[in-house]
Amino acid sequence: xxxxxxxxxxxxxxxxxxxxxxxxxxxxxxxxxxxxxxxxxxxxxxxxxxxxxxxxxxxxxxxxxxxxxxxxxxxxxxxxxxxxxxxxxxxxxxxxxxxxxxxxxxxxxxxxxxxxxxxxxxxxxxxxxxxxxxxxxxxxxxxxxxxxxxxxxxxxxxxxxxxxxxxxxxxxxxxxxxxxxxxxxxxxxxxxxxxx
Numbered sequence: 052x053x054x055x056x057x058x059x060x061x062x063x064x065x066x067x068x069x070x071x072x073x074x075x076x077x078x079x080x081x082x083x084x085x086x087x088x089x090x091x092x093x094x095x096x097x098x099x100x101x102x103x104x105x106x107x108x109x110x111x112x113x114x115x116x117x118x119x120x121x122x123x124x125x126x127x128x129x130x131x132x133x134x135x136x137x138x139x140x141x142x143x144x145x146x147x148x149x150x151x152x153x154x155x156x157x158x159x160x161x162x163x164x165x166x167x168x169x170x171x172x173x174x175x176x177x178x179x180x181x182x183x184x185x186x187x188x189x190x191x192x193x194x195x196x197x198x199x200x201x202x203x204x205x206x207x208x209x210x211x212x213x214x215x216x217x218x219x220x221x222x223x224x225x226x227x228x229x230x231x232x233x234x235x236x237x238x239x240x241x242x243x244x245x246x247x
Contacts, residue, residue, distance in 0.1 A: 068115065068123035069147065071191060072136075076112055076128040078188040086166040087149075089116035089124065097127070118149070126189075138192060148182070148194035150206055156181065156197040163195070175199075179209045211241045 073079040083089045092115050099109035112128040138145050151159050160183045164170045172183035179198040198209045221231045
């Protein structure tokens with residue numbers, strides 16, 4: 052059994068930026084500004100740098116959009132004709148979920164649908180989760196997520212579990228009860244679920 056080190060949060064405050072790949076930057080710019088209302092805030096070229104994990108192309112466009120709350124969404128423009136990634140394989144990004152305030156959720160979903168985008172939902176996913184799903188022009192799966200519990204909570208607070216809930220799920224991953232206890236000891240646990 053491995054022992055977890057004492058948890059000391061890094062001094063991050065969330066996402067600086069997410070960086071994706073497109074082969075059609077004009078369509079991507081139109082989608083993220085018109086459909087999702089994000090503002091294009093920075094445009095640049097990125098030189099190729101060996102051994103830094105940079106994209107394998109020289110002088111790529113790298114454009115940034117404001118997601119709100121001082122966070123950015125970025126796209127590299129790769130050459131056309133490359134194979135598409137599979138979001139459902141290990142190492143892929145399955146989807147990106149944008150949090151929407153409960154009082155704005157229906158209007159945001161209606162706006163996206165009104166832009167001619169096929170939206171699945173909104174659907175209840177259990178607990179506080181209500182979501183609507185759609186794809187951008189690059190086949191990136193996007194989600195609009197909200198908390199329809201009626202409780203005034205932050206995103207992290209809204210997903211906290213009781214010890215019984217967390218223990219039951221962790222026991223499906225670890226057969227060793229000591230591993231379950233180790234992970235439980237590092238999780239924020241609520242005594243009971245808040246109700247409306």
